[in-house]
Amino acid sequence: MLSIVVLISGTGSNLRALLEASADAEYPARVIAVGADREAPGLAHAEEFGIPSFTVPFSSYDSREAWGAALLEQIRVWNPDLVVLSGLMRLLPPNVVEALTPNIINTHPAYLPEFPGAHGVRDAIRAGVEQTGASIIVVDNGVDQGPIIVQERIPVLPGDTEHELHERIKPVERRLLVQTVLDIANGLDLGALSTRRLPATIKE
Numbered sequence: 790m791l792s793i794v795v796l797i798s799g800t801g802s803n804l805r806a807l808l809e810a811s812a813d814a815e816y817p818a819r820v821i822a823v824g825a826d827r828e829a830p831g832l833a834h835a836e837e838f839g840i841p842s843f844t845v846p847f848s849s850y851d852s853r854e855a856w857g858a859a860l861l862e863q864i865r866v867w868n869p870d871l872v873v874l875s876g877l878m879r880l881l882p883p884n885v886v887e888a889l890t891p892n893i894i895n896t897h898p899a900y901l902p903e904f905p906g907a908h909g910v911r912d913a914i915r916a917g918v919e920q921t922g923a924s925i926i927v928v929d930n931g932v933d934q935g936p937i938i939v940q941e942r943i944p945v946l947p948g949d950t951e952h953e954l955h956e957r958i959k960p961v962e963r964r965l966l967v968q969t970v971l972d973i974a975n976g977l978d979l980g981a982l983s984t985r986r987l988p989a990t991i992k993e
């Protein structure tokens with residue numbers, strides 16, 4: 790059984806999808822704890838499902854490194870097989886990524902490497918593209934630059950607001966995340982993905 794710690798900042802709809810999947814005895818993964826960098830509304834999902842949670846407020850620490858060290862300490866209490874960043878809107882300091890890699894994945898509401906960063910949905914709308922997407926990646930020390938595990942295209946409709954487009958992206962993210970965790974539980978080798986840093990089209 791794959792054990793997971795999920796880290797959130799917001800509403801936690803992706804977290805909820807994992808909690809619902811975990812409720813199925815046949816699903817080979819379980820969320821064992823939920824962490825947040827603030828009093829995130831999504832922590833209520835953990836409470837509803839009886840899953841322990843912890844909060845390491847970014848604002849309580851003098852530096853990103855100090856916050857990261859405290860967060861890592863909390864994660865290690867649970868000794869999870871996998872950490873899922875599910876709307877954690879903070880960059881992890883390098884020593885935290887290095888301690889957890891390659892068993893740390895992130896959901897992103899764009900078709901990476903397009904529109905990385907904190908405003909992937911807004912940036913796609915502003916760029917006027919006709920399609921964007923959803924991606925699940927392995928976390929590395931870049932901003933949304935880690936190896937892509939899976940991704941899917943989603944059309945941008947004329948007149949879409951950021952909220953409307955994000956609400957159409959999120960169900961796809963949820964499906965991809967639940968499937969990715971299943972694949973990892975069934976043996977998908979994240980370490981092998983981690984070495985594939987260049988697009989196949991780039992020749993050295």
Ligand code: GAR
Nearest residue numbers: 799800801802803876896897898906
């Ligand atoms: C998701 O769309 C996730 O991909 C995004 O925040 C949302 C969280 O939703 N993350 C990022 O943009 C990270 N760069 P949720 O709290 O309802 O799961």
